[in-house]
Amino acid sequence: MLRDRCEGVTCGWRFVLAAVPGQTPNSAARVALVGLAAAVENGYDKTPHDVPRLSLASVRCPCIRTDVSYLGRIRRSVDCARLTAVSAPTEVPPIVAKALALSHRQGYLRSSRNETGRLLAALAASRNGLLAELGTGCGVGAAWLVSGKHADAQVITAELDPALATSVQKLFADEPGVRVVSGDWTELALHAPFSLLFVDARDAKQNVDALADLMETGGMVVLDDFTPTTSWPPIFEGRVDTLREQWLTDERFTAVEVMVTDDSSVVLATRR
Ligand SMILES: C[S@@+](CC[C@H](N)C(=O)[O-])C[C@H]1O[C@@H](n2cnc3c(N)ncnc32)[C@H](O)[C@@H]1O
Secondary structure, eight states, X not given: OOOOEETTEEOOHHHHHHHOTTOOHHHHHHHHHHHHHHHHHHOTTTTTTTOOEEOTTSOBOHHHHHXXXXXXXXXSSOBOEEOOSOOOOSOOOHHHHHHHHHHHHHTOOOOOOHHHHHHHHHHHHTOOSEEEEEXXXXXXXXXXXXXXXXXXXXXXXEESOHHHHHHHHHHTTTSTTEEEEESOGGGGGGGOOEEEEEEOSHHHHTOHHHHHHHEEEEEEEEEEEEOOOXXXXXXXXXXXXXXXXXXXXXXXXXXXXXXXXXXXXXXXEEEO
């Protein structure tokens, strides 16, 4: 469907959605369906991970126009892909590939993007001790942590959904130093303090006090899935993003927001 390659890059649903400004409600719905189908068809290990986005200033792309030819009337000339994601190898570490394959099999669409994953791996490589994750999903974030960690560092991750937790336990069965806890993230408090903590369960992000208590001095909290903004306080969807504001101003942390792609950012908060 949208598998064709455009300038050597796999086309994906983000392209399509980005490519059709001024759409009517009906066409918007159809584009959304195309996008969903594309995500399923292409596989989550390909899209939306590492998906470049359309740029208005880029060259024309015959393959997109062919693949979604019925959208042609909406936009006569569909812009082609220009790689605006961060520069990175297209290959991922084998354990990450396994986790992405699990995501694909499960139809799980909430796994971390590769750009975030590469940041996790780089941070893991800078740490010793216990690296933790709240909200395992299909194990993609944990796999990136594992790919970067030192041999004697440990990774622990908690997932509320028992079926997911069981799948990921199997995924890491042969990986030394990895533990997948089936249960609420608060159960990881038993294992604190952490030197790195990837907070990827929505309700956990709100618990700044509890998370501050889980960190060793110098330990780093990573929170992803923010939308970059240049304003202060940070605005998201017309409102002050009080969660981000809190993380960026809490006196127990020295924090910074870092863009990992042009449409997503993470907050890094180091425990004082
Ligand atoms: C964004 S996904 C995690 C993605 C994963 N960290 C990755 O890097 O691919 C959030 C996950 O958190 C789990 N979750 C939600 N509430 C939770 C809780 N209270 N404790 C543990 N896990 C939770 C959800 O079941 C979901 O699988």
